[in-house]
Amino acid sequence: MTSVRYTKDHEYVRVEGDVAVVGISDYAQQQLGDVVFVELPEIGKIVTKGGEAAVVESVKAASEVYAPLSGEVVEVNSELEGAPGLVNEAAEGKGWFMKLKLSNPAELDELLNEHAYKDFLDTLA
């Protein structure tokens, strides 16, 4: 059973075993509008929870994407290079950014579950 967790910066994490799939939430892609470029980290990069992990560029502006958890980048979604619009089409599916091998899985407990994230989004409206 996989579960999705979110940050208040609108990244999501879907844990599959000891690997976490990371991307930006559907709400985030809606707010950004058309995504035209995603700068992904290099494989092997060590990221720290809350540190810069990627950059997503819409037509209008560049936004930083922070690592929701600490770990090592073990895979990136190379499809985004040619098709950054996947982030708009399926932010929490084919538009994923990277996979992290978690160094501190306990950090997961600090993230919002789906229900808590929805409540958080309601406060932004």
Add this chain to the structure above:
Amino acid sequence: MDHSEPLLETPLFSAHRALGARMVPFAGYQMPVQYPDGILAEHGWTRTHAGLFDVSHMGQALLRGPDHATTARALEALAPADFLNLAPGKQRYSQLLTDDGGIIDDFMVTRPLAPEADGTLILVVNAACKAGDFAHIAAHLPDGITLIERPERALLALQGPEAATVMARHCPQAAALDFMAAIPATFDGIPVEVSRSGYTGEDGFEISVENDSAPLLWAALLAEPEVKAIGLGARDSLRLEAGLCLYGHDIDLATSPIEAALMWSIQKRRRIEGGFPGAERIQHELAQGPARVRVGLRLEGRAPAREGAEIASGGAVVGLVTSGGFAPTLAAPIAMGYVPPALSAPGTRLDVLVRGKALAATVASLPFVPTRYARKPKAGG
């Protein structure tokens, strides 16, 4: 700008809301940055059909004096275009200049067609600058000439290859206009002032109308199958592809019209005679060349370079990007910025520094996307 001030609304605020626009603060107004289709789709629609823009936040005013020559000369004391020889019904682009030749704002000036309007010039200035512009102009006018603001008017722009077809159905006189020409007309019986101009590089029109009639005009245009509402996001990407300056970004108080590659907007008589603020600097730059010049840049790869990114040559920083983003028509990143003239020739290879990485870029001639203005072929060419 004081952000604690309540945001203003244009007469089309409700119309934008009804279309599902995302409204953002811009120049003190709540303006639509995009509609549900999104910026890429809106941009593409304008390049292939006709896009309708609410630009009512822009500043409209009349400069009124006893006769054309007197009014034109008063404006020539503030801006470097030849307004004296502007024909009735014609429009010209110019800049309000500081005494140092820096740009206070760029604006459009129209000489009305009607003989009874002789002595009046119609001005349209940028939204974010309008209070300052109007105060500046009013403070520098000789006796007998007055600046009359027109807050009672809205401004719509219809832009794209199908704009003329649409206008022909409602306002046939407008569809017969040449680029940079203007007439008073009626649109389905509504009095309007129409010019063949715009800020997208496409053929198109700008339509000034009284606030009360603006929603009716908007609805009539939007009901046409060729027309969709387009937000400020696509307006920005369209003007960037067209190589047009955005005030506060590509031009500002420090840039001269010559640095900004706007010398075409200073007609020959003015270049020779001077008599406008900053004439000394501008005449010097015309003769000797400016210290830096605005250029277009094509970037390799897909990463856009944004305003403020450094431009480098041989490892040394030589300039800054002033506008940059993704060009939907070219499916590639483009930018404009300032470089020394020696590095300004199209084809010159430079680097743009984005997040610490040097991205290869090439100086490109402007516009990036060919313009399609409705110009009459020149006789004897």
